[in-house]
Amino acid sequence: MKKLLIAIPFLLIAIAVIYHFDSKQAIPTQALSERRQSIEQENQKRMPASVPEPEQLQLKPSTPKKREFIGDKKLIMKNGKLKFTNKPSKNWLTKLEKSLGRGSPSDTKIEIKPERSLILLEGSLAKNTEQVVVVFNSENNRNSFRAMVDSQTGKVIRTWDHTINENKKTINLTPYPLQSN
Amino acid sequence: MKVVVRNLLKAKSAFLAVGMLILCACVPSTQSPKKRSVSGGSTTNSPSSVPATFGRIFSDNPVVISGNAEYPTESNFNTLLNATKDLVYLTDAQTLTNPCDPQGVGIYVVTTCYNALPDRLQPPLVNNAKKWAYDANGAEFVQVNAFGHKKKMLDQWFSHQASYVGAFSLLPESSLKKDSALTEQYFSNYAWWFSPSTSLVSWANCDLVDNAFFSPAETAICLGRDLIDPKFWLGQDPTLMYHELGHGLTQVMLNSRNKMEGVGVIPYNSSLAFRSYDEGGVLGEGIADWFSFYVNGRSHFAEWGLGRFLNQSRPLRESDSSHTAAVSEADDARLAYPDYLFYDPNFTENPFEDIHYGGQIISHFLVALTEDIKQECSIDLPSAKQLTVGILHEALAELGDLTSKGHKSGKKGFVNLVDNYDWAYEWLRSYNSINIRKFAQAMARKTYQIAGPGNITFTQCSPAYSKDRIERLWDSYGLLLFKTYNLNGSSHFDPFTLDAPATPAQAIGHQGSALSVSSANRLRTVLVDKSAVKLDPAPGAPPAFVFDDRAQLQAVANSLRQSNGVILSEQLDAELGFNNGNGKISPGEFVGVALNLYNDSNSTIAGVQILASDWQHANSTGKLCANQGDNFPSSEAEGAAPAADPECTLSPIFNAAGGNPNSNLDPVCVVQLNEGSATKWVQQDELLASMDGLTSNDCLGDDPKSCFIRSPKGADVGWMSSIDGKKNWFNTLPQDENGNREIKGHQAVFFEVSPWIAPGTTFICRLRVRFSNCNDCYHDVNYSDDDYLDNDFATGKPFKMVNLQFTVVD
Numbered sequence A: 001m002k003k004l005l006i007a008i009p010f011l012l013i014a015i016a017v018i019y020h021f022d023s024k025q026a027i028p029t030q031a032l033s034e035r036r037q038s039i040e041q042e043n044q045k046r047m048p049a050s051v052p053e054p055e056q057l058q059l060k061p062s063t064p065k066k067r068e069f070i071g072d073k074k075l076i077m078k079n080g081k082l083k084f085t086n087k088p089s090k091n092w093l094t095k096l097e098k099s100l101g102r103g104s105p106s107d108t109k110i111e112i113k114p115e116r117s118l119i120l121l122e123g124s125l126a127k128n129t130e131q132v133v134v135v136f137n138s139e140n141n142r143n144s145f146r147a148m149v150d151s152q153t154g155k156v157i158r159t160w161d162h163t164i165n166e167n168k169k170t171i172n173l174t175p176y177p178l179q180s181n
Numbered sequence B: 001m002k003v004v005v006r007n008l009l010k011a012k013s014a015f016l017a018v019g020m021l022i023l024c025a026c027v028p029s030t031q032s033p034k035k036r037s038v039s040g041g042s043t044t045n046s047p048s049s050v051p052a053t054f055g056r057i058f059s060d061n062p063v064v065i066s067g068n069a070e071y072p073t074e075s076n077f078n079t080l081l082n083a084t085k086d087l088v089y090l091t092d093a094q095t096l097t098n099p100c101d102p103q104g105v106g107i108y109v110v111t112t113c114y115n116a117l118p119d120r121l122q123p124p125l126v127n128n129a130k131k132w133a134y135d136a137n138g139a140e141f142v143q144v145n146a147f148g149h150k151k152k153m154l155d156q157w158f159s160h161q162a163s164y165v166g167a168f169s170l171l172p173e174s175s176l177k178k179d180s181a182l183t184e185q186y187f188s189n190y191a192w193w194f195s196p197s198t199s200l201v202s203w204a205n206c207d208l209v210d211n212a213f214f215s216p217a218e219t220a221i222c223l224g225r226d227l228i229d230p231k232f233w234l235g236q237d238p239t240l241m242y243h244e245l246g247h248g249l250t251q252v253m254l255n256s257r258n259k260m261e262g263v264g265v266i267p268y269n270s271s272l273a274f275r276s277y278d279e280g281g282v283l284g285e286g287i288a289d290w291f292s293f294y295v296n297g298r299s300h301f302a303e304w305g306l307g308r309f310l311n312q313s314r315p316l317r318e319s320d321s322s323h324t325a326a327v328s329e330a331d332d333a334r335l336a337y338p339d340y341l342f343y344d345p346n347f348t349e350n351p352f353e354d355i356h357y358g359g360q361i362i363s364h365f366l367v368a369l370t371e372d373i374k375q376e377c378s379i380d381l382p383s384a385k386q387l388t389v390g391i392l393h394e395a396l397a398e399l400g401d402l403t404s405k406g407h408k409s410g411k412k413g414f415v416n417l418v419d420n421y422d423w424a425y426e427w428l429r430s431y432n433s434i435n436i437r438k439f440a441q442a443m444a445r446k447t448y449q450i451a452g453p454g455n456i457t458f459t460q461c462s463p464a465y466s467k468d469r470i471e472r473l474w475d476s477y478g479l480l481l482f483k484t485y486n487l488n489g490s491s492h493f494d495p496f497t498l499d500a501p502a503t504p505a506q507a508i509g510h511q512g513s514a515l516s517v518s519s520a521n522r523l524r525t526v527l528v529d530k531s532a533v534k535l536d537p538a539p540g541a542p543p544a545f546v547f548d549d550r551a552q553l554q555a556v557a558n559s560l561r562q563s564n565g566v567i568l569s570e571q572l573d574a575e576l577g578f579n580n581g582n583g584k585i586s587p588g589e590f591v592g593v594a595l596n597l598y599n600d601s602n603s604t605i606a607g608v609q610i611l612a613s614d615w616q617h618a619n620s621t622g623k624l625c626a627n628q629g630d631n632f633p634s635s636e637a638e639g640a641a642p643a644a645d646p647e648c649t650l651s652p653i654f655n656a657a658g659g660n661p662n663s664n665l666d667p668v669c670v671v672q673l674n675e676g677s678a679t680k681w682v683q684q685d686e687l688l689a690s691m692d693g694l695t696s697n698d699c700l701g702d703d704p705k706s707c708f709i710r711s712p713k714g715a716d717v718g719w720m721s722s723i724d725g726k727k728n729w730f731n732t733l734p735q736d737e738n739g740n741r742e743i744k745g746h747q748a749v750f751f752e753v754s755p756w757i758a759p760g761t762t763f764i765c766r767l768r769v770r771f772s773n774c775n776d777c778y779h780d781v782n783y784s785d786d787d788y789l790d791n792d793f794a795t796g797k798p799f800k801m802v803n804l805q806f807t808v809v810d
C-alpha cells in the first residue's frame, strides 16, 4: 500500500507529462487562432487602462449596431420574415430609468450601462430587447445586476447576475396575525 | 452582549462599533493559534529589495502569521513579511493586470484576464519600475496582497482545470466524455471565462464597511474596510479573497455549459441564490468557504478579516479546535444537516439563522469529501483537491445548465425543464431550484461517475471510490436526501422524437436506471412525509402573519429591487402610501405573508420552500382543478373543473418554441365571486370582467388573471430554514439573548394588492410547499422512487398544498 501511495503521484505526473506531450501534437490550432483573433477584437474594444469614466456609465445608449439574434431564427421565420411583438422606441432608456428609480431612496444613485441590443424568441414571435447592467450606489450599500429590457416599453423582462453581498442589510418585520374569516 | 458583537456587521451605529471594539478585547479567542516568531521579518518592504515584476504578499493572514489572535493593528505589518519566502512574481505590466492573452500550448492554454483597482472607477496603481514591494502598513500593499492571492488561487485553478479536462479529453466518445458536463471546446472556446471587456477586477480598497461582495454583473470583487481602524482592510486577509473568488468561480462553473454549449443561445446566467436566505445561498457560502481550504489546506478561515474584531471567523472541518466537544470527524459527530444550520461556533449558546453559518455544513462536507478521496484513492492532497474541484465543476455545470441537456450525451430536459432559456431559468429560480437535496444528489452522481464505479473508462480513483462509501459519507452529513442518483435525469420528452411522450412512463427521465441508493446506508439522514407540514393546528393560531408596515415594506421593496430586480407595479403608490400597518391586507398595499407552518412529525424538516409562482391548477376554460391535493374548490358549482378533466390530470408539456406553455400555468391567487345567492371561486380575470369601468389597463401587470393580487417574480418564493418536530416555524427560530425572535423578509412571499379591489373581496392563494428532507416531494412512487420529471413541478403533485384565504379590508 505504501508503495502504491508513493507510486501514484509519480504515475499522475507521468500521465500529465504524456498528455502534455500528446497535446502538442493535438493542438487545436484553428481553435487557438480563433481565440487569439477574438481576444484581439476584444482588445480593440477595450477602453484605455480599462477604467471607464463615470459619465460613460450614465445613460449612454450603445452605438447603433445590428441586433444580435438569440436562438434559432428558423424556428419562427415565416416566408423569410419575422413577426415582432414590439417596435424599438428611443425612449426605452428613459422609461427604464424612471421605473428603476420609482420608490428608490433619494440617496441611491442608479447607473444604467447598455450592453447590447438583441432579438429574443417569444413563442412564435420575435421581441426587440436591450441588455443592460444596472448599478445601485448608496452609503455603504452597493448592488448590481444585468437586466433584459423591452426595447419599446423599457419594462424589465428579467434580471440576473445579482451581487452576492456578504453582509446583506436585513430588515426585521413586525408580524400581525392574519384575521381568519 | 455577544449578539451585539455578532450583529455589528449589521449595525450602522458607530457607538455600537466602539462598544464592540472594547468588547472584543475581552472576548477570548476561539482560535488561540500557537504563537510563533516571524522569521525573516523586516521593518520595511522597499521597492529596492525586489526584482522587477515581483513583489511581496502575506503568506497568510496577520493572525495566523503572528500566531496572535489579537494581533494589534498598531504593529508594523512589514514584520509579518518574510523577505525571501514571500517574494512572488506578480505581473509584467505596470499596473496590477494579468492580460487576456492565451498562455501555454495545446490543452493547457489558459486565458487569465484579471486586474486590480483600488476601488470602482478609480485609476489603477501604476508602478513604472514594476517593483511591487509596498509598505505593508499601507493601502497600496492591500491591493498588491489581494491581487497576489487572486493570482495564486487562479494559477492553481487553471492548472487543475487543465489536468482534469486534459485527462479525459483524449478518451474515446464512449467514455466519461458522454457523461461529462464539460466539452472539448472547454480550452478552445473561452466564453466561460472573463474577457477584456469583463476582466475580473478586485477592489481591495473598496469603500464599504465590514462587507465584501462578488458582483457578476461588474465582474468585480470588493473587499471592504473596518468602520473604525483606517489601517484594517479585509484584503489583508488572503482567505477572504479565496472566499470571494470562490463565489466568482462558482458562478463560472455554474454557467460553463451556458457559455460553451449555449454560446449565442443563452442570454442569461444561472445563480444559486435568489433571496437573503435560501438553500442556494447556503450552498454558495459553503462552497466559497471550501475554496479557502482548496488553496491553503487549513481548517479555519478569516481569522483576521472576520475573526479579529468581529468574532465571525469560521472553521472548515470538524477537527478544528474552535468546535464544541460534541463535534468530531466520527460518522455520527459530523456537522450534519439540518442539526447544525444555526450553529455558530463562536457563540454556541446563541444560534443564528444565516447562510454563512448554515454553509458550514457544506464546507465541512466538501473538506471531508476531499480528504476521503485522498484516502480512498491513495492520492496526495493536491490531487484530491483537483479531483474534488472537478467533481464540483461537473455538478454545478449540470445544475446550472440552461440548455437543459446537462452533459454531452444528455437530451433536452435532463435538467431545468426544457431548452428554452426563459423556462429553464424559471425552473432554476423557483419551480425546482437548487436546494441542498438537489446539490447533494448531483454531487453523488458526479462522484459516482468520476471517482466511483460509474464509468470504468475513466479511472481517476483506483480502486474506485465505492458507492457505499459515497452514501455513508453523504449520510454522515445528513445529506443522503435522495433515494436514487437520478442518472436518467428529469426530461419529460420522448427519447426519439424529443416531443411529447405517449405516456409519462415513456419519457426519457423514467427510462433506464436511476440507480437506487441503498437504504441501509441512511442512518443519520431523516426523510419526512410532506403531509407533516401544515398550518398550525393550535386553537386560535392564525393561518399566517401579515407584514404591511409602510417603512418596513418600503425597505423590503428597495431591497428586492436592488438585490433581486423586482420592480413593483405602477398601480401601487411609489412610496407605498396605502400601506397602513394595521396588519390587514388592504387595497393598494404591498404586503408580506408568512404562512404559520407547523411540523407535525417528530423530526426537523429543513429547506422549507413556499412557492407563489404560477402553476397548473386550472383548465383552459379557467375552471379550477380540484385534484391537486387540496380538494379545492369542493364542487363544480363552486368553480371546480369536471372530475377527471385531462387538463387537470396531465403534467404540461413545454415546447421550446412555437408553443405557448404559459397558457398552462395560472397565477396562484383566485377570487370568490358572488352571483346572486351563490358564490364560486374563479380566476381574477372573471372579477375584472364583472367590474364596470375597469379594463386590463388597470391591472397590476399584463396578465388579467393576476389583475388584483399578484406575487411579483423574485418575491414569489419564501424560505424557512427549518421547522422542528411538533413546533411551528416561529418557535423554531433561534432566540436572541432577550428571548426575541427576528422575522426577516425571506420567510415571506410578497403580494401587490390592487387599489381597485372592493373591500370585502375574498381571495384564496393556492401556495405550494416543499422541503429538502422530504420523503415524497421528489420521489415518484409510481416509478420506483425515481425523481419526479421536471414538468411535474408545474403541478401540485410534488408539493404540499397550503391554501391561504383572506379578505381584503380597509
Ligand SMILES: [Zn+2]
Binding pocket: A166, B243, B247, B284, B285, B288
Ligand atoms: Zn460569501
